[in-house]
Amino acid sequence: MAILGLGLMAGGYYISKEVHIGFLEDLAKQGIPLDLGKTISAIGVFLIVLPLLRLFYFNPLGDAITNRTSELENTFSEAESLRQEMQKMKSDYEQRLNATEARAREEIQAQIREAQNMRQSLMAEASAKADEFLKKAQEEIAMEKERVLVDLRLGVVDMTLQATERILGENVDDAKNRKLIQEFIDTAEVKQ
Amino acid sequence: MGELFSIGRSLFAASEGGHHGPSYEGLFLYVAIVIAVLFGFLTVAKSGLKDRVFVKWPTQWLEQLYLFIENMCVGIIGAHGRKYVPMIMTFWCLIFVSNIVSLFFPTAPTADLSFNLALALISIGYVQYEGIKANGLFGHLSHFAGPKLGIGLIAITGMIFIIEIISELMKNVSLSLRLFGNIHGGHQAVESMNQLVPYVPMGFFLLPIKLLTCVVQAMIFSLLTCVYLSLVTAHHDDHEHDHDGHGEPAAAH
Numbered sequence: 001m002a003i004l005g006l007g008l009m010a011g012g013y014y015i016s017k018e019v020h021i022g023f024l025e026d027l028a029k030q031g032i033p034l035d036l037g038k039t040i041s042a043i044g045v046f047l048i049v050l051p052l053l054r055l056f057y058f059n060p061l062g063d064a065i066t067n068r069t070s071e072l073e074n075t076f077s078e079a080e081s082l083r084q085e086m087q088k089m090k091s092d093y094e095q096r097l098n099a100t101e102a103r104a105r106e107e108i109q110a111q112i113r114e115a116q117n118m119r120q121s122l123m124a125e126a127s128a129k130a131d132e133f134l135k136k137a138q139e140e141i142a143m144e145k146e147r148v149l150v151d152l153r154l155g156v157v158d159m160t161l162q163a164t165e166r167i168l169g170e171n172v173d174d175a176k177n178r179k180l181i182q183e184f185i186d187t188a189e190v191k192q
Numbered sequence: 193m194g195e196l197f198s199i200g201r202s203l204f205a206a207s208e209g210g211h212h213g214p215s216y217e218g219l220f221l222y223v224a225i226v227i228a229v230l231f232g233f234l235t236v237a238k239s240g241l242k243d244r245v246f247v248k249w250p251t252q253w254l255e256q257l258y259l260f261i262e263n264m265c266v267g268i269i270g271a272h273g274r275k276y277v278p279m280i281m282t283f284w285c286l287i288f289v290s291n292i293v294s295l296f297f298p299t300a301p302t303a304d305l306s307f308n309l310a311l312a313l314i315s316i317g318y319v320q321y322e323g324i325k326a327n328g329l330f331g332h333l334s335h336f337a338g339p340k341l342g343i344g345l346i347a348i349t350g351m352i353f354i355i356e357i358i359s360e361l362m363k364n365v366s367l368s369l370r371l372f373g374n375i376h377g378g379h380q381a382v383e384s385m386n387q388l389v390p391y392v393p394m395g396f397f398l399l400p401i402k403l404l405t406c407v408v409q410a411m412i413f414s415l416l417t418c419v420y421l422s423l424v425t426a427h428h429d430d431h432e433h434d435h436d437g438h439g440e441p442a443a444a445h
Contacts, residue, residue: 050278
């Protein structure tokens with residue numbers, strides 16, 4: 001193409017300098033300056049310049065822009081894959097967090113249940129002990145009451161004897177009196 | 193070589209030599225300046241490509257321009273339009289730098305109709321080449337005949353064919369004259385403004401609109417080339433869609 005361009009430039013120079021075309025002179029008189037030699041040479045220049053521009057400037061520029069665009073696209077796709085990976089990790093973590101929370105809730109519920117069971121057993125045990133203490137206390141009360149009643153009976157017998165001695169003015173036979181009183185007391189009903 | 197700088201005028205110049213454009217040597221001196229500026233800027237911009245992030249402003253500008261052209265190609269031509277980016281970029285850069293050169297020098301390549309015609313011929317020639325490559329010679333020529341009207345209306349088909357061929361040839365004229373008119377017209381406007389007050393460059397006030405013209409004209413030329421390419425390679429894109437979809441209709445975009 002460069003050789004063709006050089007040929008056209010040379011041909012254009014020749015036409016411009018040596019060849020006279022009638023209608024071009026008429027056009028020039030009408031204010032339309034046209035020199036076909038310059039036109040042909042200009043085409044030659046274009047045919048030389050175009051490959052040079054394409055080869056040294058426009059193709060490298062296009063390649064640089066394409067490379068940069070593809071780099072950007074790669075970066076974006078990489079960022080997108082990282083984002084997807086992050087989403088996946090996030091959902092995994094959320095699942096694990098949910099599982100952990102559920103497990104913790106179960107543990108808490110189990111502990112609560114165990115505590116409730118323990119409370120019930122402790123309460124039952126305490127209740128049984130309280131019943132036992134109450135029963136023992138009641139037995140002790142009953143024994144004490146019996147003992148007090150016996151003491152009371154004895155006290156009554158002594159007072160009765162003392163009162164009787166004073167009334168009769170003599171000391172009756174102690175053994176005989178005691179026997180009589182005891183018979184009386186045995187027959188008498190104790191009112192509680 | 194004596195007439196090299198005698199023709200045309202910059203924003204600040206005060207003399208004008210006519211409407212015939214620069215000489216052959218003058219034109220190609222300006223072409224050399226344009227190419228030197230373009231290659232210099234691109235070399236500086238390319239040195240920033242080594243960085244992972246483009247930190248040099250020429251690299252950032254070039255990247256933005258590349259992405260803009262790429263979006264334009266893909267948006268207008270279709271998915272296969274990416275392969276035309278170097279061609280469209282070359283058009284855009286050459287025309288834009290030439291237009292910028294026209295702000296600071298007495299004339300510029302794009303202020304010369306012959307140079308613009310060369311660009312237009314390359315553009316339309318490339319479109320025809322791509323059309324033939326995409327549709328085959330007969331398929332490409334059948335585009336010019338319009339819709340199939342039947343044997344009874346063959347005369348109309350022939351007329352449409354001739355009109356379309358003329359229209360295709362006129363694309364060269366419209367592309368080149370539009371660019372020439374805008375850039376050369378800008379110079380003429382500056383000259384007229386400069387003559388309003390002696391020794392005062394009143395044309396300087398046209399700088400913003402001339403800057404806008406520089407960008408817009410480069411974009412229009414590139415955009416129209418994309419449109420012409422899309423017209424001749426539209427079926428090519430459909431075939432690719434059909435091939436991808438195993439014969440099923442392509443999904444709407």
